[in-house]
Amino acid sequence: MIPGVSIEEKTDPLQGQILEVSMGPHHPSTHGVFRMDVKLDGERIVSLKPVFGYLHRNHEKIAEDVSYLGSIPYTDRLDYLCSLTNNWAYCLAVEKLSGFEIPERAEYIRVIVGELTRLVNHTCLMGFFVQDLGAMGTPLMYAFREREKILDLFEGLTGARMMCNYMRFGGVRCDLPVGWIDEVKKVIAAFPRFLDEFESLLTQNEILIARAQGVGVLSKELAINAGITGPCLRASGVGHDLRKVDAYSIYSRFDFKVPIGAHGDCYDRFMIRLLEMRESLKILDQAIAALPSGQIIDPKAKSRGLRPKAGEAYGRIEAPKGELGFYLISEGGPSPYRYRVRPPSLINLTVLEDMCLGGTVADAIATLGSIDIVLGEVDR
Amino acid sequence: MNDALTLNGCLILSALLFGIGLVAVFGRRSAILVLIGIEFMLNAAVINFVAFWRFAHPSSDGMMFSIFAIAVAAAEAGVGLALVIALYRHRRSVRIDEIPPASE
Amino acid sequence: MLGTGILRGLKETARNVIGSFREKDRLPTVMYPEETVKTKENFRTFPFLVYDGDHAMPGLRCVSCRICEKECPPQCIFIIQERDENNKAVKHPRVFDIDFSVCMQCGICAEVCPFDAIKMDNIYELAGEDRFTGLLVDKHRLAKSNHYYHQIKPTEANEVDGRLAEDKRKAEEAAKAKAAAAAAKAAPPPTAAT
Amino acid sequence: MESAEQLRDRLLAAFPEARVEVLANPAPVAQHSLIIGATHAVQIATLLRDDPDLAFDYASNVTGVDRPDQEIKEKVTVKETVDGEEKEVTKEVTRTEPGYLEAVYHLYSMAKRHGPVILRLRTENRTDKVTLPSLTPVWRSCEFQEREIYDLFGIVFEDHPDLRRLLMWDDFEGHPMRKDYVEPDDYEWEPTPHDAVLIKAKRPADGEEAAPLAP
């Protein structure tokens, strides 16, 4: 007798027994406190229910209590790997709500830090993904090594490595320190070497190919219908990138391409991120070359005591994980009447079960790793 | 030190082991246990072969028989356990009193 | 062929092993308590109160306006204004507490302070034995001299000093003008009072 | 892309009985929205998705909004007979606008690259049993977001395939995002010196002693 293993007899006599395994919330590869209620037939998954909310702090309710400005540090903590793009999306929504203009220089700074954030996120994710596939942390360490350099840049600019709290309505908080751009140039110049190293370490590795190709396949139609965004969507073959579609900020001025996959499996999601990083480097090069001088914040805009007129606005950007949107309803008060985050991580999880069914536990781990979730954002 | 070792001892051991195997075959319902019993009985036979080889050399037939017996026993175990699994898949049971007649 | 990708991977890791002995870039670790990485000038952790001059309490720039208390997103600042014997408000905090266990180091207090009285520190070794004791910091522990501020953030401090001096100059001018105006009012001949 | 008014007309042409109204948005961005009656919501959503011109294949964001009952004070001039004499009296009348819960859908089109179209579905009232049709059968992306709204606002979405609480635990009571939600005082006391917490800390819980104050 195996005690503790609950067995659900299925009616189909040819099937084996069902083993229910609760993976998480304390599990090494669930990317935070995340749980998957998995039902296994042998090692094959017959049902998988994601369970989360362990990190739920009702961010939206908090934001309805604090001022517009006071929410910015909270947005840092949504997707704690890319606080700057979270700031950006929120500021974009507020700017739409109150009609602030953003000075040129601030736009360029935003693009630079936003793309650096994308690099941070994608390096991390790729490290985590390969870690989930069982590599003893080596790629993760390489990824972290590079990420640290960018975090150093963030520290120099914003004063914090992860919780940057940098953008303000109508611009950014402070101007670039002396010599910062040169450091960025140095980091960017060294970055392709890391990407090459990563590629030669992993992309042709037979084990990675065997583990990732054909695993966790997401069809194009389902991806669109389920609102999947970001690299997951593009890996399924949809060329949808808000930097092109909405061309928000000044993205229309840059020459970059949107890589898309054809198979929609874990390997494509992995490779799309790798290719996206190369495109980000291109954008960074152009943005740094064209960085104008001038104001960094709209003089009309005020951060403290902002009371936008009644109305509502939905602002969205292409965050590294997908479409990050903020929906704000103002009633004219000092804090939003309704504040809503459209978290890409949460919505990308919708199809986790569809992608994992029929695969093994190991596949589910790989798929989860390739979706790229951050629980701070899923739970809010 | 082997002075006191007799053929009789080995044969009695083998007989008792055979008896225990029989207990499983007759007394237990689980097909797996019945297979274990059969393995014990085969082991008892092999003990006999080895004992006779040991005490009745120069003939090496006992050894040859043992080798073949072990080989056959291994094959038997494999097939037997595969049967148990097949039975389980179809009947959700490994009890021999629930096995249908072959004609069914 | 099967296995070439694996061999390439092995080559890559081998290069990193050798590189870790030769390149600083491939062994970025420092031996932490003995060695530390120098933080950037902008680096911020917890807030502190700036005072001018040599004496902390009289020199506090804080006027207890409570803007930071209101703006602090996690509401970790707690201020009670000083009152004199006539129960009249004095521009000085009687109690100024910050709960570091709640503070999220966002720097909004420093940003919104109109008097440049609260700034962000760069200390980061604040480990305590439990959550509560030692992390509720009062104004005596928060107060740090302008000199210290200059040490940790020279650029920013110079800028602030310049601004304060400018403000002071303007205030003095305004006061002078006011005095002059008052004097002018008192004395009938209206002289030019800028 | 069509304006909200054009879209309303188009929808009304397709479903004459349906309730479709434009709600103007005074903010500079001017993303106007359509208020949709619950009865035709699924049909309208399907039309929006499948019409080749519109092709709103992607529901980006689903938001719950709580509008509690509002007391509106108005000055009304009435004719009254006072002391046998008829005269106009200005009186202050308090009128209660009934509250409702709202689900707001932001739709975009990936194929046509336009949007957003904002749909608003409103409930009748804001009691505990309020239902709206689920749009999950039309857009899978609503699945978790509608569950979240069910969890945090208490709107029951009919025909939702798997309507369970999403973020709160299953036996949690109440809907935290509603405006009138009162948080239960079951927190671990923390020595934040702020008024609210101090008051909370001072207040003895049921039958318990007051928590000790910070030194």
Added chain:
Amino acid sequence: MTLVERIDQAPLLLQRWAVSFFPALLQPWVAMLISAAAIIGVFASLFALSTLAERKGLGRIQNRPGPNRVGPFGMLQPLADGIKMLIKEDIVPLRADKVLHFLAPIALIVPSLLVYSVLPIGRNLIAMQCQLGVLLFFAIGASTELSIFMAGWGSHNKYSLLGSIRAIAQMISYELPMVLAAVTVILATSSLDTVNIVEAQAGGFWAWHAFTPWGAIALLTFFICALAESNRAPFDLPEAESELIAGHLTEYSGFKYALFFMAEYLGMMAISGMAITLFLGGWQAPLPILNFIPSWMWFFGKLACFVVLFIWIRGTLPRLRADQLMNLAWKFLLPIALLNIGLAGLWVKSSGWIAWPISVILLGLAIVGLGRLLRGSRPRGGKRIYRYAD
């Protein structure tokens, strides 16, 4: 006896010297005990060293220095680990099968140590010369599966159970090609005695079995199986920390965990030792002029190379999936090992050089073909080309 020979035979001479203090009746027993103690002592300290090497090596692979606090360069880290393990609380799950939970590590460590008795560590340095050495090695090694099963089942944990099911399936599957790879050597030397096998490879590295076509392939097969048998990356599925947390080790702590850990390393070194014995000339020096270096140093040097290789691979590769693992064993390694036996037979019968081209062609074809087959089990393989959206 020259000095070189003396140093070469130093362990043996020491043993004889120690034994001579005992009465003649006890001498064989004492000799046996000394051998056992020497094996346990040497390989336990090697275990400690290899954990340090592993942590240091993985550290360097991952661009960090590894343990460097305890003692000079962190050399005393294994000691600190050992003390920590010893004084840690031993936790047994409430509903565990206490007896099995307790017995499993013991049942694992005993065979892991026992197999060393047939490994020739140097010239004349073997604890038990036995004409069935190779068979003994595999027969004893086979029983470790049972203890892993006991650990997994006794822990009363689903992850442990899944881990032990995987472990058993994996070990059974990989034992087959491993034994078949060893059979080639037995075929070539017509002996099961490890000492004879080593002696058959005397003269220089060209005489080692690894430098024959069948030997090279058998060594490769054997090595892959060794990775799998000792549950090392990329075949560490039974403990797969990202999937099964630690498989059968999940519920173990303290000294029992240390025993499992030790058994893993002992197993790894034993299999490496067997690979050295079978294919890489055992304690033989690669060139006759290098014979002045003691034979046991050659053995340990080769062993160190294997350990480094194990660590290197662990630091580089992701993990395979259970079914891919099985496919690799049954659809790739097993056919190759079978073909290889035939080639070894051909080699023995055809006395050498004619077998070279035939072997190379046949093995090349087999590897390429089976590799295709293995890749073919995936929907699409190979390099992908990515497009860009407009």
Added chain:
Amino acid sequence: MSIPFLIIAAVILASAWAAVSLRNLVHCGLCAALSFLATGTLYLYLNAEFLGLVQLMVYVGAVAVLILFTVLLTRPATEAADAVPTKRPAFWKGALIAITVGGAVASCLAVYAAPKASTAPELSIQEIGRLLTASQQNVLALIIVALLMTTALIGALLLAAPAEEDTKGGGA
């Protein structure tokens, strides 16, 4: 009787009895494995080293593991069998028959004066190999056993493979 023999015999019999009488099938399997192990030791003791090691490899390494694997695979059924305990009267009836048979044979043997072997036979592995291939009967038997085992392997695979396609290799 020699003491080592008695010890080995006691272990064989005790663990075999435990294997057939314990409730928990996993324990049964493990006891059976112990019994097989002790039998292997007996062969070693009787100078049949090759056979002893083969016994170890085949029975402990393969058959016992297979038994345990089967127990795991058919777990719910075995659990059910546990819930309804083996009918004790039936068990004792079976035991009675078996003990009668075993005891009768054993008691007959106890009084039979068998020849005593003065020296242990030496049979090296090379000789075993030669014997297996030298006489024609043995070669024939070897081939038949090989065929049998191949058939058994394929048969076992076919039997145990699930009806639908299932890529899991290995197993029984």
